Amino acid sequence: MASQKVNIHEVARLAGVSKSTVSRVVSERGGSVSPKALEAVNAAIKELGYARNALAASLRTQRTYLVLVMVPDIANPFWSEVARAAQDRLEAEGYSVVVGNTDWSEAREARYYELARSGRFDGLALNSVTGDMESIKGLGSPTVLIGERSEELEIDTVGSDTRQATRLALEYLYERGHRRIAIATSEYGTERVLSRRRRAYDEFVSERGLPADPELAISVRLSAEGGRELVRRFLELRERPDAIFCGNDILAIAALDAFKAAGLEPGRDVSIVGMDDIPAAAQCRPGLTTVRKPRQLLGAAAAERLLERMRDPEAQAERLLFPGELVERGSVADKRKDRR
Amino acid sequence: MASQKVNIHEVARLAGVSKSTVSRVVSERGGSVSPKALEAVNAAIKELGYARNALAASLRTQRTYLVLVMVPDIANPFWSEVARAAQDRLEAEGYSVVVGNTDWSEAREARYYELARSGRFDGLALNSVTGDMESIKGLGSPTVLIGERSEELEIDTVGSDTRQATRLALEYLYERGHRRIAIATSEYGTERVLSRRRRAYDEFVSERGLPADPELAISVRLSAEGGRELVRRFLELRERPDAIFCGNDILAIAALDAFKAAGLEPGRDVSIVGMDDIPAAAQCRPGLTTVRKPRQLLGAAAAERLLERMRDPEAQAERLLFPGELVERGSVADKRKDRR
């Protein structure tokens, strides 16, 4: 019943066998052990409350059977489901998984990179907000990126097709007669490069000859707080947009609520399209029209890719992108009707 | 720029110093090193892309500077905020934190206990759903329990006062004329003991001489799915309750939506009180009347307690309970009015 600091040696002594024998029973690798020895060892383990020191074992075997999943916001159902799906798959293969929450913070992300470099994990499944590819390449453990933050081809990537998803949302708004369309998303990154969403937006705007007013690109955090800020900024604009495409649903739903509080009815006075399709998108009033991303698929695919990569560190990196799907609810006005 | 498998020895060779010197610079413990050696070592580290092997270091020092926070549902804002608050505090003291998501699953929880016993963590902050005190006591690392799952006095506990919070909700319903009050909560546990919420409920019911119909104690998972199941079961009841006290807000809000879908208006045809006060409680229609728990405080206090415990493993265990606070919104009918 003692708990800490009892090691294999003491177990061996109590059981009257050698350390090797104890190791053979605890490492479940099935080294041959006589029934008698097995029993003696198990009894000793129980009596002493022995727990194998994974640090020592891993140091020797170079395997930790631990995977780190790093995401930007565990409270966002999108990310927690991606993590959960990855966990399901990984645990089925004998790995334990822990999750790191960067909370959209560069400092936290950097901390986790440091942790990831420490040799404690057999594998890493990361969503990078900063897109700091230098850090990521130097991680030293099998890694898969969740989300297509960069062009990088040397690292396995599993994500959704941001360009396609963004265009889907924009197209939807365009078809319904919206012309002055804003985009609300975050601009992070050590590489000072515009986000993919933003680039897809710029592309779309120029293709269709829509107004490319810089006021229409609104940079806010992808959080509820960001949504409220978005609405504040919106209301101060001299020429208000017809519609806003929001970088994720958390942001979009918070904006939707803030609009209502300000006396503007989403789906009538202003149109909002979100991204992700989290459960709350179906529950808010009006329902949020959004682009669904396949979270479970994403998590499972990331796990699968990581498993393969852990098996073969030399394998060719892959880039797997899933398309989004528009789900229509009530947050977008149809301006065509208005004209008839 | 090489990444993996380069160790202190190679760095030492390249820098033209001994392993000891390299260790002195990387372990930031400030062993005295000449400026010249320091520079040489840093150059070598950079050139080789060296990263310190934390497994080996921890094996030697018996410190990992890693803490595991285990919670039942990272997607629930209540839990993710508790975790975040704990993380804030712990990181400020130099610890890294990773979170384990048990997803209300006994199997997962057991897995995490195993992980926790492996010596990889300096400290553990756990919410136990199973209440498996045997496992918890044998963990072998400084531990604080989040949530008052058991009477246990040997282990530090930080939680909210469930009995007080439950009575607060029930009292509120009672005052407003509700008499047939149901409770929807989960019954888990290897120790087959009723949950605290349930015990507080039973106590209240008998004090006030309310109907103690076993039908009124509805056991469901504390999830959105549980909320929908709750409403299904509710609708089949021969004698419907006036009001339901729900074990958490996730459950309550899902129930609220399901009631609306079934044509019953919460706050008029049926009354609902939740628990936690997550952001969504203010956003649903009608707003959810619920009992607020101080999440940040809970997380921070758990971290604080854990820090003290890590400093002094022999310290007397403490039990810290925070009271809940009723926040009134629109999901409860006032039946007194009806009578006048």
Add this chain to the structure above:
DNA sequence: ATGAAAGCGCTAACAT
């Protein structure tokens, strides 16, 4: 200020 050497707790040849 620096190096040599011992050892944290385990596993894996290798020998018996």
Add this chain to the structure above:
DNA sequence: ATGTTAGCGCTTTCAT
């Protein structure tokens, strides 16, 4: 089937 031994990569006396 079991024990002996070396060593994973690091830190830490202890000398110098």
